[in-house]
Amino acid sequence: MNRHVSENVLVVEPVEPVEPVEQRPRARRTRFRLNGALWSLQALFGFFFAGSGFGKVLLYDDALYAAAPRAVAWYAAVPQPLIVFIGVCEVLGGVGVILPAMTGVRPKLTPLAAAGLTLTMILAAGFHIMRGEYELVPANLLLGGLGAFIAVGRGRLRPVAPATLTTSRVLKSLAVLGALVLLVFAPTWYTMTNVQF
Secondary structure, three states: OOEHHHHHHEEEEEOOOOOOOOOOHHHHHHHHHHHHHHHHHHHHHHHHHHHHHHHHHHOHHHHHHHHHHHHOOHHHHOOHHHHHHHHHHHHHHHHHHHHHHHOOOOOOOHHHHHHHHHHHHHHHHHHHHHOOOHHHHHHHHHHHHHHHHHHHHHHHOOOOOOOOOHHHHHHHHHHHHHHHHHHHHHHHHHHHHHHHO
């Protein structure tokens, strides 16, 4: 506050606080960087788990399930219905990490999907430790950590606000689903059904 004294009268004028100009853009850049990092991780994480899960879903076929342990040893220790269930959860989690946030429809499902995939990786790490497959544990922990980062990032740090479903959001979502089919599901299906383990 500025104080002026004139003829024994004290006049107090309020002074507005001034934020340093540098802090405002820096804070905005930090938020943008975090948001961009989260979107990038969501896309990679979602595509990875959708593809990994789809490969497990394909093991509903008895012939594929019988041949699978030659490619992935731990499949022999897990019943076929459980592998398919894990695959369905991973596909839904992979899609759930991307689409609810992208469309703005129920965006709170995105951190829940990431948390669910984190739990899956924690359980997988425990399973591999019990089997003595220590070489697989770091990948589980890394993926679990990325899932936790997405869950916290979209749950608390940079949540996506609910929005109305617009034509452009529907088209973006269809483009993501199309990319999943062309880049992940089709190659996985082709490899698993046409390549000998």
